[in-house]
Amino acid sequence: MNDSNTDNSGDSGANPDTKVSSNFIRNKIAQDLADNKHGGRVHTRFPPEPNGFLHIGHAKSICLNFTVAAENGGLCNLRFDDTNPAKESQEFVNSIEENIRWLGFNWNGDARYSSSYFDALYEFAVQLIGKNLAYVCSLSAEEAREYRGSLTEPGRNSPDRDRSIEDNVDLLKRMKEGEFEDGSYSLRAKIDMASPNITLRDPVFYRIRHIAHHQTGDKWCIYPTYDYTHCISDAIEGITHSLCTLEFEEHRPLYNWILEKLDLDSIKSVSDLADSEFDYVLPEQTEFAKLKLNYTIMGKRTLREMVETNVVDGWDDPRMPTLAGMRRRGFSPASIRNFCESVGVARSDSVVDMAMLEHAIRDDLDKNAPRAMCVMNPLKVVLTELEADAEESLEMSNHPKLEEMGKRVLPLTREILIDRSDFEEIPPAGFKRLIPGGEVRLRGAYVIRCDEVVKNSEGEVEELHCSIDRNTLGKKPEGRKVKGVIHWVSASKGVPVTVRLYDRLFNVENPESKKIEDYRECLNPDSLTVLEGCVVEPSVCGENSFNSYQFEREGYFCRDEIDSIEDKLVFNRTITLRDSWAS
RNA sequence: UGGGGUGUCGCCAAGUGGUAAGGCACAAGGUUUUGAUCCUUGCAUGCGUUGGUUCGAAUCCAGCCACCCCAGCCA
Numbered sequence: 001m002n003d004s005n006t007d008n009s010g011d012s013g014a015n016p017d018t019k020v021s022s023n024f025i026r027n028k029i030a031q032d033l034a035d036n037k038h039g040g041r042v043h044t045r046f047p048p049e050p051n052g053f054l055h056i057g058h059a060k061s062i063c064l065n066f067t068v069a070a071e072n073g074g075l076c077n078l079r080f081d082d083t084n085p086a087k088e089s090q091e092f093v094n095s096i097e098e099n100i101r102w103l104g105f106n107w108n109g110d111a112r113y114s115s116s117y118f119d120a121l122y123e124f125a126v127q128l129i130g131k132n133l134a135y136v137c138s139l140s141a142e143e144a145r146e147y148r149g150s151l152t153e154p155g156r157n158s159p160d161r162d163r164s165i166e167d168n169v170d171l172l173k174r175m176k177e178g179e180f181e182d183g184s185y186s187l188r189a190k191i192d193m194a195s196p197n198i199t200l201r202d203p204v205f206y207r208i209r210h211i212a213h214h215q216t217g218d219k220w221c222i223y224p225t226y227d228y229t230h231c232i233s234d235a236i237e238g239i240t241h242s243l244c245t246l247e248f249e250e251h252r253p254l255y256n257w258i259l260e261k262l263d264l265d266s267i268k269s270v271s272d273l274a275d276s277e278f279d280y281v282l283p284e285q286t287e288f289a290k291l292k293l294n295y296t297i298m299g300k301r302t303l304r305e306m307v308e309t310n311v312v313d314g315w316d317d318p319r320m321p322t323l324a325g326m327r328r329r330g331f332s333p334a335s336i337r338n339f340c341e342s343v344g345v346a347r348s349d350s351v352v353d354m355a356m357l358e359h360a361i362r363d364d365l366d367k368n369a370p371r372a373m374c375v376m377n378p379l380k381v382v383l384t385e386l387e388a389d390a391e392e393s394l395e396m397s398n399h400p401k402l403e404e405m406g407k408r409v410l411p412l413t414r415e416i417l418i419d420r421s422d423f424e425e426i427p428p429a430g431f432k433r434l435i436p437g438g439e440v441r442l443r444g445a446y447v448i449r450c451d452e453v454v455k456n457s458e459g460e461v462e463e464l465h466c467s468i469d470r471n472t473l474g475k476k477p478e479g480r481k482v483k484g485v486i487h488w489v490s491a492s493k494g495v496p497v498t499v500r501l502y503d504r505l506f507n508v509e510n511p512e513s514k515k516i517e518d519y520r521e522c523l524n525p526d527s528l529t530v531l532e533g534c535v536v537e538p539s540v541c542g543e544n545s546f547n548s549y550q551f552e553r554e555g556y557f558c559r560d561e562i563d564s565i566e567d568k569l570v571f572n573r574t575i576t577l578r579d580s581w582a583s
Numbered sequence: 584u585g586g587g588g589u590g591u592c593g594c595c596a597a598g599u600g601g602u603a604a605g606g607c608a609c610a611a612g613g614u615u616u617u618g619a620u621c622c623u624u625g626c627a628u629g630c631g632u633u634g635g636u637u638c639g640a641a642u643c644c645a646g647c648c649a650c651c652c653c654a655g656c657c658a
Contacts, residue, residue: 019605019606021596021597021604021605021606022597022598023596023597047658048658049657049658051657051658081658083657083658084657084658086657087657087658137656139656140656141655141656144655144656145654145655148654149585149654150585150654151584151585151586151653151654152584152585152586153585153654154585155654182656183656185656186656187656188656195586196585196586196587197585197586197587197653198585198586198653198654199653201654204655204656205656206656207656208656209656223656225655225656225657225658226657226658227658230658246588246589246651246652247651247652247653247658248658249587249588249652249653250586250587250588250652250653251653252587287588289589289651294594342595342596342605342606342607343595343596343606344595344596344597344606345596346589346595346596346597347588347589348588348589348590348595348596348651349588349589349590349650349651349652350589350594350595350596351594351595352594352595352607353593353594353595353607353608355594355607355608356594356595356606356607356608358607359606359607359608360607362619362620366619366620367620371617373617400615400616400617400619400620401620401621430618432618433618441616442616443616443617444616445616447616472616474616475616476616482616483618484616484618485615485616485617485618486617487617550617550619552617552619553617553618553619554617555619577617577618577619577620578618578619578620579618579619580618580619581618582618
């Protein structure tokens with residue numbers, strides 16, 4: 001593609017009009033600051049597991065963590081929570097980093113990895129064993145499940161619970177050295193098998209997995225679990241506010257248990273704050289409701305399956321709720337940020353209406369996308385008074401209100417194209433477009449009158465013969481009102497393009513509902529419509545073209561950078577215009 | 584039937600004892616060479632429910648109801 005293209009798909013800045021609303025996390029941080037809880041510091045982190053692509057749900061968390069830090073002069077780390085190498089890969093690490101940058105955020109320093117704390121984590125485990133707070137357990141996963149009890153019944157102690165400290169240290173060392181098979185032993189915390197909070201029934205901290213890790217290679221064959229790793233990683237990085245979603249709420253006692261049992265000095269000494277003058281205060285976990293969107297599936301498992309079974313054309317299919325997909329669809333980073341802010345942050349389970357997302361992108365593109373004309377379903381119109389080789393150059397603003405967006409030239413020729421839906425022989429009530437003998441304004445040009453309807457042998461309308469009112473360029477017609485305005489393009493100067501119309505992927509509000517056995521039952525068969533015979537005005541393909549446009553009266557579109565080729569551009573419809581006429 | 588949460592307009596959501604913000608959606612007007620945008624107006628005598636405390640309650644207390652999460656060596 002053309003290097004000189006003006007990139008308008010990038011960061012157009014946060015909408016200054018977007019009101020920042022108070023929420024319980026902002027309030028809590030303000031209170032902590034007032035109490036001088038962390039020595040005035042605010043340090044957050046976004047901790048994705050590199051096992052999939054980021055989606056709009058992650059965007060909420062990203063925006064929350066980065067925004068709340070920035071608002072308070074704080075920092076936000078990016079940390080890959082990579083404790084399960086079986087599911088993770090470098091490909092995901094790369095895409096996550098790229099998506100976050102695209103969204104417009106810069107993390108503090110280099111990206112972190114939980115795996116870079118594996119040495120410290122191991123030493124802390126030895127420390128816990130030394131305090132008689134952890135033990136090596138030989139129960140299989142299945143046995144452990146039986147011992148754990150149920151929601152209503154307490155669990156039973158593992159037969160290995162009273163193993164000596166010396167034996168536990170020795171066994172953990174041998175686990176680490178690869179002496180045992182996967183699953184034969186685990187390291188568990190010694191808490192309370194009768195706790196009503198199942199998370200506290202001697203949770204597993206280490207498991208044996210003879211598998212290479214995308215960051216640490218073959219160095220380890222034991223890997224720490226999320227619960228054990230996350231709190232310590234937060235503490236090592238000097239995180240003050242550890243924000244996560246609601247389902248981790250009952251893990252919070254464990255998060256605190258681990259950090260409180262460890263010697264504070266031993267944590268501080270390996271932390272980023274080791275040499276700082278800040279009071280070292282343990283991080284605190286706060287939970288918020290994750291984002292749900294109607295007509296959308298956010299579950300990673302299903303998204304992955306849709307990609308693998310070709311229900312969609314990849315993680316970046318414009319119908320996907322992934323950031324990669326939304327980007328390709330034409331969503332701007334600012335629109336996504338504004339959307340996340342408008343949705344708010346709270347603790348109640350809620351499902352946000354798609355209309356909010358659609359409003360966010362329309363709001364942004366209305367201000368930032370230049371206008372152009374594209375005829376989707378062409379109908380030839382002959383302007384009978386023009387000579388066959390005539391060409392008029394009409395100047396038109398790129399934006400109806402923002403002069404700074406400049407102007408472009410529209411070529412008007414004897415044969416032009418209009419959309420078939422803008423002509424009706426028998427118009428419905430209220431129709432404001434072209435009808436036989438009627439008049440309509442060609443956007444940016446003259447008022448024309450339909451003098452003759454030419455049909456083929458099948459009786460289908462083949463072309464229209466129209467006369468133009470020369471006295472209507474840039475002024476209202478005299479003695480009558482012409483209500484309708486339609487878009488058009490020169491038949492000879494227009495450029496053929498492919499246009500893809502996207503619609504929601506699912507046709508039910510809650511495709512993740514338990515009532516739906518298979519998500520494929522509710523796929524929208526019309527989620528993608530490919531139109532091959534579309535024609536755009538030449539400015540869209542010229543030297544100074546943009547990525548995103550409003551094709552007037554049709555919607556917002558962006559050039560597909562992957563499938564567009566030199567002489568055949570492909571445009572993706574980002575979103576339609578609001579349409580109060582509802583055709 | 585154990586534990587942890589949540590219930591404020593169709594959808595998000597502020598509000599933390601002084602008499603229900605805001606956004607989306609919707610509706611009605613106005614402007615308009617995009618049936619767009621923009622502007623104006625309307626939209627909870629009511630805060631899951633029932634009692635109680637109080638001069639005063641969405642806010643405090645008690646009971647009840649509904650929904651969500653937890654029994655991975657996933658995160």
